[in-house]
Amino acid sequence: MNPLLSPFDTAPFSKIKNEHFKPAFLQAIEDAKAEIDAITSNTDAPTFKNTIEALEFSGQQLDRVSSVFFNLNSAETNEEIQKIAQEVSPLLSEFSNDITLNEELFKRIKSVYEQKDTLDLTVEQQTLLDKKYKSFSRNGANLSVDKKKRLREIDAKLAKLKLTFGENVLAETNKYELYLTDESDLDGLPEGEKEAAAQRASDKGKEEGWMITLDYPSYIPFMKYAKNRELRKELSLAFGSKAFHNDKLDNQENVLEIAKLRFERANLLGYKTHADFVLEERMAETPEKVHSFLNELLAKAKPAANREYQQLADFAKKLDHIDRLEKWDGSFYSEKLKQKLFDLDDEKLKPYFKLENVINGVFKVAEKLFGLQFEEVFDIDKYHELVKTFKVYDTDKNFISLFYADFHPRSGKRGGAWMTSFKSQWKKDGKNVRPHISNVCNFTPSTKSKPSLLTFNEVTTLFHEFGHGLHGMLANTTYPSLSGTSVYWDFVELPSQVMENWCYEKEALELFATHYETGEVIPMELVQKIKESSTFQEGMQTLRQLSFGLLDMAWHGIDPSEVTNVKKHEVEAFGDTTLYPETVETCMSTAFSHIFQGGYSSGYYSYKWAEVLDADAFAYFKEKGIFNKEIAAKFKDNVLSKGGTENPMVLYKRFRGAEPKVEALLERAGLL
Incomplete structure (x- = not known):
């Protein structure tokens, strides 16, 4: 019996x-095709229920099979799984195109869509109908046979x-090892x-020595503390x-080919560029608006960034006679300068985290805000x-959700941090089917003498991903495709980024920031120093x-x-944002997984866009109290629980009472 083809919760x-995956995909695709055939062969007139809901x-x-498989390919992969991914991805793409x-299916959808003003639909049903119609019209339903x-x-x-791109990045990350046998190389x-x-x-x-790798928990501390400049x-x-x-x-060839194919695809569908295609279904709406937004922030941040960079260069010169500040000096001297200005460094903070x-x-924090309770269980199957x-x-x-937490790096796991799901939420036949959600991160593991202690940056990462969670x-x-994080891409970062704000608040820190040895609450x-240093080098950041964001638009707009020439194009895109001298050996695009493997193409600006939303939203909490139940309920009822059922600006205004103001972000960042 194939466990993926039996019903499972x-x-x-x-x-x-591994041998179960491909047969499961093939069978599940056939079953799904049969369900589509049942819709198209229905002799009754098309209705919302027999066509759109069906x-x-x-x-x-x-x-379900896809979520299990592709989550494993990100968090616990191996060569066999990667090979299967290469085999099944084109099959899934073909099925999606099928x-x-x-044409028969689109005719039925179009028929319902054309009656939408006479149908008595809820707001969520209207959204679903609109989304289904657009998913066809925006993806080739109206094309001629040869264009299809x-x-x-x-x-x-x-x-x-996209799969090859990601596999290459993971292989490159795993391949590099800096093996050191002289302890003086670890000074600092x-x-x-x-x-x-x-x-x-x-x-x-x-048997002896030290190993530094390109995984974040190894790479970042070395760049921040190691005195050996050459290393x-x-x-x-x-x-x-x-x-x-x-x-x-x-x-490099993969980057060029992905960009060109996306552009050709957009043209086929009647759009000027890939960005025009993507942004039609975003809060930002057009590439022009994205450029205008990014350039407005650039104008505000650039003077501060130049001052901060000059301050850092002067500091490095005075301290160590560094004539030219390079990229590999940034973290090291920033940490030293931060310690000097605020008497604060991660090593002082880590014991409390x-x-x-x-x-x-x-x-x-989730309990105080939203009344949630988390109970660790040991009888759930894990990967x-x-x-x-x-x-x-x-x-x-009442049972709300299952939550998986996977926090440490290993060779089969890609870098970074993300939230995903193994099962969506929906309502059907009077039953509210609850979701299975996962947070995946890469934090420093425990050692023989110390538990896993997080840097403050890792603390904010954990809160961020938990916000998505x-x-x-x-x-x-009601509908799975409108549930949870199935929202406009430039709205999806609001719940995650707003959660980071609690990491800077005394009331929240006192709940958990206690010394791992003494139990003392963080002084x-x-x-105060965490708060004061929160805008340190904000211009540069x-x-x-x-x-x-500009590099993303330079590839897709x-x-x-x-x-x-990938490198040359990248350097031009960075233009006015460049502070450090350019290095010919490096290239960001070839490992920019967010836009070439993940779902952020033409959407990287959304991190900053959502920062405006989150700064504005948290200002509301600050005004009323960071654990104010009434504001938390409004946020839960109008943002967290609603998914993509309505236009995000409508949802936001219902929570906040007004549109977000960019000044809230500039004020918080100290850039006004």
Whole structure:
């Protein structure tokens, strides 16, 4: 029996073998096709129920198989899984095209859509109808036969290219190892980081010495603390040149081909560029608005960034006679300057942020705001022994969600941090089916002498991903495709980014920031220093984020057919955001997974866009009290539970009473 083809509630990880995946995909695709055939062969006149709802609830088995498989391909992959991904991705792309290019199906949808003003639909039903119609019209339903054929070819190619891109980045990350045997090479590194590096060497079969890798928990502390400038340079160049070595793991051709195919696809569908196509379904609406938004912030942040960079360069020159500040100097001297200005460094803070305490802290914040209770359970099947599982309840003990937490790096797991789901939420036949949500991060693991202690940056990352998690857990909609984080992409970061604000508040920190050895609550002067330092180098940070948004638009808001040199194009895109001298050896585009593998193409600006929303939203909490139940209920009822059932600006205004103001962000960032 194939466990993926039997009905299951929680993913049956321990029963699944790699050989189950492909047959499960093939069978689930056939079953989903049969469900589509049942809709198109229905002789009754098309209605919302027999066409739109029937389509919405079709292919659920395929959705479950896909979520299990692709989540594993991100968090616990191996060569066999990657090979299967390359085989099944074109099949899924083809199936998706089979639906959107199905003329009989589109006729029925169009028929319902044309009657929409006479149908008595709820707001959510209207949204679903609109979304279904657009998913066809925006993806080729109105194209001629030869253009439909070309669209299928493009989509199949893109599916494979995106996977190859991600596999190359992961392989490059895993391939690089900086093995050190002279302890003086680790001068400046805190004891905990040295111990972690020794543990890493031991795990790699070395009897002595220290191992530094390109995984964040290894890379970032080395760049921040290691005094050896040459080694920082080596590591920085290795990190910055992932998939940019003109070898079999090089992504330059993949980048060019992905950009060109996306552009061709947009043209086929009647759009000027890929960005025009994407942004039609975003709050920002057009590439012009995105550029205007990014450039407005750039004008505000650039003077501050130049001052901060000059201050850092002067500081490095005075301290160590550094004549030219380079990229590999940034973190090191920023940390030193921050310590000098605020008498604050991560090593002072980390003992107060034991991972388990921070997890309990984010749970307590969720309890105080939204009445949620988290109970760790040990009878849920997991894909790795380090994953923790929790059942989430409301104050009346109603089951809300299952929550998986996976927090440490390993070779089969891609870098970064993300939220995902193994099962969506929906309502059907009088039953509210609850979601299964997962947070995946890469935090420093515990060592023989110390538990996992987080940097403050890792604390905010945990709160950020948990905000996405809440968006999924508290979903309360009828239809799965409108549930949880299925919202406009530039709205999806609001719940995650707003949660980070609680990390800076005394009332919240006192709930969980206790010293792992003494139990002492974090001293008030440290809390004050965290707040004071929160706008440290905010101009430079803002420029960095804007540079990523502008690079994204430079690939997707143009006709890329003339672009032949990835590096040259990137340097031009960075233009006014550049502070450090350019390094010929590095290239960001070849490892920019967010836009070339993930879903952020033409959408990277949304981090900054959502910062405006989150600064404005949190100002409301600050005004009324950060644990004010009334404001929290408004946020839950109008934002977290509503998913994509209505236009996000409508939802936001219902919560806040007005549109967000960019001044809230500029004020918080100290850029006014």
